[in-house]
Amino acid sequence: MSVSTPDRQPLTVSGLTRLIRGLVEGAPALRDVLVEGELSNLRTPPSGHAYFVLKDDAAVLRCVMFRQAAERLRFTPEDGLKVLARGSVSVFERDGQYQLYVRALEPTGLGSLHLAVEQLKRKLAAEGLFDPARKRRLPLLPRRVALVTSPHGAAVRDMIRIAQRRFHGIGLVVIPVLVQGPDAPESIARGLELVPHAGADAAIVGRGGGSIEELWAFNDERVARAIRACPVPVVSAVGHETDVTIADFAADLRAPTPSAAAELVVPERAALEDRIDTLARRISAAVRAKLARAWQALDGLRDRRVLRDPASALAAPRQRLSTACGRLAASARSRVRHERVRLDGLRHRSVLRDPAAPIAVRRQAFQALAGRLAASGRRITAPARSALAAAAGRLPAAGRMAAERRRAALRTAAGRLQALSPLAVLSRGYSVCRTAAGAVVRRPADAPAGTEVDILLAEGSLGCLVLRHGTDPEGAAR
Amino acid sequence: MSTETPDAGHAPATKFEDAMKELEAIVARLERGDLPLDDSLAAFQRGVELARLCDRQLTEAEQRVAVLTADENGRPVLRAFEGSEKA
Numbered sequence: 236m237s238v239s240t241p242d243r244q245p246l247t248v249s250g251l252t253r254l255i256r257g258l259v260e261g262a263p264a265l266r267d268v269l270v271e272g273e274l275s276n277l278r279t280p281p282s283g284h285a286y287f288v289l290k291d292d293a294a295v296l297r298c299v300m301f302r303q304a305a306e307r308l309r310f311t312p313e314d315g316l317k318v319l320a321r322g323s324v325s326v327f328e329r330d331g332q333y334q335l336y337v338r339a340l341e342p343t344g345l346g347s348l349h350l351a352v353e354q355l356k357r358k359l360a361a362e363g364l365f366d367p368a369r370k371r372r373l374p375l376l377p378r379r380v381a382l383v384t385s386p387h388g389a390a391v392r393d394m395i396r397i398a399q400r401r402f403h404g405i406g407l408v409v410i411p412v413l414v415q416g417p418d419a420p421e422s423i424a425r426g427l428e429l430v431p432h433a434g435a436d437a438a439i440v441g442r443g444g445g446s447i448e449e450l451w452a453f454n455d456e457r458v459a460r461a462i463r464a465c466p467v468p469v470v471s472a473v474g475h476e477t478d479v480t481i482a483d484f485a486a487d488l489r490a491p492t493p494s495a496a497a498e499l500v501v502p503e504r505a506a507l508e509d510r511i512d513t514l515a516r517r518i519s520a521a522v523r524a525k526l527a528r529a530w531q532a533l534d535g536l537r538d539r540r541v542l543r544d545p546a547s548a549l550a551a552p553r554q555r556l557s558t559a560c561g562r563l564a565a566s567a568r569s570r571v572r573h574e575r576v577r578l579d580g581l582r583h584r585s586v587l588r589d590p591a592a593p594i595a596v597r598r599q600a601f602q603a604l605a606g607r608l609a610a611s612g613r614r615i616t617a618p619a620r621s622a623l624a625a626a627a628g629r630l631p632a633a634g635r636m637a638a639e640r641r642r643a644a645l646r647t648a649a650g651r652l653q654a655l656s657p658l659a660v661l662s663r664g665y666s667v668c669r670t671a672a673g674a675v676v677r678r679p680a681d682a683p684a685g686t687e688v689d690i691l692l693a694e695g696s697l698g699c700l701v702l703r704h705g706t707d708p709e710g711a712a713r
Numbered sequence: 714m715s716t717e718t719p720d721a722g723h724a725p726a727t728k729f730e731d732a733m734k735e736l737e738a739i740v741a742r743l744e745r746g747d748l749p750l751d752d753s754l755a756a757f758q759r760g761v762e763l764a765r766l767c768d769r770q771l772t773e774a775e776q777r778v779a780v781l782t783a784d785e786n787g788r789p790v791l792r793a794f795e796g797s798e799k800a
Binding site for chain 1: 729730733736737739740743744746748750753754757760761764767768770771776778779780781782783789791794
């Protein structure tokens, strides 16, 4: 078959494409379509338009979302998301591609708001905005509490009522903000900035219950950041117990409702008073117990004998002293005894017992010596006499001198002997007492009263009668 | 800990908390009973002082509810809160 036909003008590519485009755009079914599919190949260039495809198991649909529409999205499109797109089909002539011009897009499954919350939550969590370490502790007793909320409505009334009931006179400052509508996030963020100017040391940010759209402001990133930037701890209180917003994650503490927030922030005055009372009582009890123990210890000491009877404390040292005295006396006595024994020993020496005896002996010896001396003198002189006689003429003087020397030696020996004599003792004033029988009297028992004794003195002796026994001179010294 | 701001008057609140903490510590110390008597009496005196201080802070807090708004220049203005007008 031949392509060229004389009666038919060929179409240009543009012409044909325009024709198709006309057909597509003219089809009522394609003018407003709802199509569901998985979002993929998402591109978001700086122009602000969004390009992606929707696909299912068997087909792919090119989609474009212009900036104005993309900006209205309440979530961030991402690959893999199941979405419902609404728009019209047309043809992009340059590429010869038909595509869906998306006017609205929302995730299926999760609601778009929910998804947006999840996405923002993930983003802020990644930044560490919800880090538990950043959570601040509420003051035990706030001086002033800022209520960042609408000045109208039940929420603020409930919070004031509960705070006053728990702690009458607690400082409360309402910082009025818009809690719904497009300006709410900015208003709430500015309200949170005012908290330090209120002199508050704790803040509650929130509102009463409402639809998820009405609570939307509390899912705003600006609100979350303002909460973290607030210099005092912030409690979030948004809607009802089941409503959880980004603000709740960012806050230092989440309260399920505004009333609950007031209860968390404002302590019960009576409970605090009780606590102080209890502590004061415990402190008194502890000190009383301590004092009681101290008294007891003191009493225990008082009961000790030393303090009760101080004299008894001296008993032991006194005993020691007396023992020492006893020992001292005993030792003195024993010394005396010892000396007496020695003295007795001395007394028993024969010299003292019978001073005359050695004199007699010595006298005998002296006489014998004198005899021998005379004999020896004669012996010496006999042979010499003749010689003497012979020499008498020559040496009469020599013989006389030798005799004289001998006499002198004899005198010296006698003097020395005299010094050794016990009689010499008598000459110093001592005397010896002897019984009639001649025994030396040493102790009173040797001479009972009435006996006669003979007392030998240096010169002569005395006959005496014993009248009585006197005391022992050593005993008297004791 | 809350940060101090020039016009924030929350020092007494911090003091209350500190006083309570110190008081509790003193009670615990005294109850352990191992302090010398002199120290016990000193701690007791301090404890009683703290209890009075805490008590006074509870009774002194008599404040009205206020509203804080920013004026046209953005400066914060505090005025009495008349209660929420309408829902």
